[in-house]
Amino acid sequence: MMARMTPDGRRVVKPFTGWHMTLILVAGFTVIIAVNVLMATFAVDTFGGIVVENSYVASQKFNGWLDEARREKALGWKLAVARRSDGRLAVTLTGAPADARLEAEARHPLGRLPDVPMAFARDADGLYVSDAVLPEGRWTLRLRVDDKGQLWRTERTVL
Incomplete structure (x- = not known):
């Protein structure tokens, strides 16, 4: 539940909805995917090549x-x-x-x-x-x- 105050001092409580949960999940997975892409880019850019041909x-x-x-x-x-x-x-x-x-x-x-x-x-x-x-x-x-x-x-x- 989320609460906010109105200009006249009353407290208005808004329910936690599915949209809130969707935003939290999307933001969380966005961070995870961004970190994985960054780490994969670093790994590929710093790999010197083949260790052995065969x-x-x-x-x-x-x-x-x-x-x-x-x-x-x-x-x-x-x-x-x-x-x-x-x-x-x-x-x-x-x-x-x-x-x-x-x-x-x-x-x-x-x-x-x-x-x-x-x-x-x-x-x-x-x-x-x-x-x-x-x-x-x-x-x-x-x-x-x-x-x-x-x-x-x-x-x-x-x-």
């Missing part, structure tokens, strides 16, 4: 990937990445032979920026320094070290 094929290769990971771990190589003031990356690689070749691909986590392929050259201090400048922001760096056929791969987040 999940069945990926599942068939999974055990092979695990074997590769065990072989790579047995090498005992370790890696640390730092961003230099000039925007290039400096990588410290320990345990690997001095003539190992290092290359990487920087991927933007949300896929909004194109991938950045990177090659590395060893400097006088023994650090591997990238040839390309990595734009500011968060990147996933997929590194690959190759020493005469021995491969070692890892991923690092660069901020």
Whole structure:
């Protein structure tokens, strides 16, 4: 029941009708639908793309990937990445032979920026320094070290 006052001070009570309930339901569902559309828009706009092209094929290769990971771990190589003031990356690689070749691909986590392929050259201090400048922001760096056929791969987040 709804009450209101008349100009002469009398209280007038109006009954709660079906129209009132209809307005409440429509307003409530409008809010729910608007929030769902907003959240779905955010989800679609921030999804970077396909995780794997074909999940069945990926599942068939999974055990092979695990074997590769065990072989790579047995090498005992370790890696640390730092961003230099000039925007290039400096990588410290320990345990690997001095003539190992290092290359990487920087991927933007949300896929909004194109991938950045990177090659590395060893400097006088023994650090591997990238040839390309990595734009500011968060990147996933997929590194690959190759020493005469021995491969070692890892991923690092660069901020």
